[in-house]
């Protein structure tokens with residue numbers, strides 16, 4: 152596993168991180184298998200794990216906490232979580248970026264994860280009005296109290312990312328960049344130049360271009376399908392033009408998709424989601440492996 156240096160911290164971070172969210176964190180998904188995914192990640196040298204207070208109905212953070220509880224390197228892991236969204240009655244997602252809401256969310260995340268300090272805290276999809284002095288003050292207080300390390304913003308919206316950069320209050324941004332969004336490379340580059348550490352969410356673009364996506368054989372595959380139909384409909388049709396990724400000798404389609412993100416020196420860590428420890432091993436093998444230049448150029452639209 153290759154590691155990268157963050158601008159704002161000394162501990163190197165694995166260039167691939169495990170996203171502990173969605174189906175992985177759901178109660179219906181086996182605890183044993185979910186933990187096996189985390190343990191396989193640790194075995195492969197992954198030291199970055201991303202989760203969120205509202206992920207998987209509020210279960211994902213607790214599950215990640217249980218999975219790393221006995222990890223001797225637990226305090227050196229780059230564990231990130233999010234504040235600003237919480238699960239309300241009936242499983243509804245509620246936004247709460249008030250100072251009290253942020254503080255309570257961090258305290259709850261620390262309990263769930265079994266940590267005394269959260270290495271990275273992101274504001275989870277804030278709105279423009281959430282960028283204000285009250286928010287900055289509570290984030291600074293949490294940092295001063297040693298409860299939080301770096302603070303960042305997780306958003307896929309350009310306008311929000313701009314507000315985060317212009318505020319000068321954040322050290323990292325988590326946004327989407329992948330084979331279905333190659334145009335994002337310029338933004339990732341610009342953010343790095345502005346002094347921010349850039350984390351990539353949905354680095355595999357949900358795997359929509361992979362043949363395996365169209366051969367569902369586990370319950371989670373049907374869930375992924377439903378998610379794609381609800382949230383990624385335009386990408387589903389765009390993904391067809393990437394089916395050639397399934398025919399490259401020595402590489403799987405998801406490996407090539409990950410390689411495309413990893414070749415960008417400006418990003419710090421590419422977060423991938425999986426429910427399969429074998430998929431994780433396959434993806435970890437991409438770190439340090441040189442991808443075919445012609446395929447990478449074609450993905451970049453060159």
Ligand SMILES: NC(=O)c1ccc[n+]([C@@H]2O[C@H](COP(=O)([O-])OP(=O)(O)OC[C@H]3O[C@@H](n4cnc5c(N)ncnc54)[C@H](OP(=O)(O)O)[C@@H]3O)[C@@H](O)[C@H]2O)c1
Nearest residue numbers: 170172201352353354355356357358405423424425426430
């Ligand atoms: N998506 C978002 O909107 C979002 C927002 C904020 C943050 N994030 C962060 O980004 C992380 C990753 O995002 P994501 O999970 O939405 O999407 P993703 O990593 O782009 O894609 C996950 C999909 O890829 C499949 N996959 C993984 N490895 C594979 C392999 N080797 N071969 C075939 N298929 C493979 C997974 O299926 P299997 O389970 O079968 O492996 C799953 O269907 C999240 O966990 C979270 O930490 C995401």
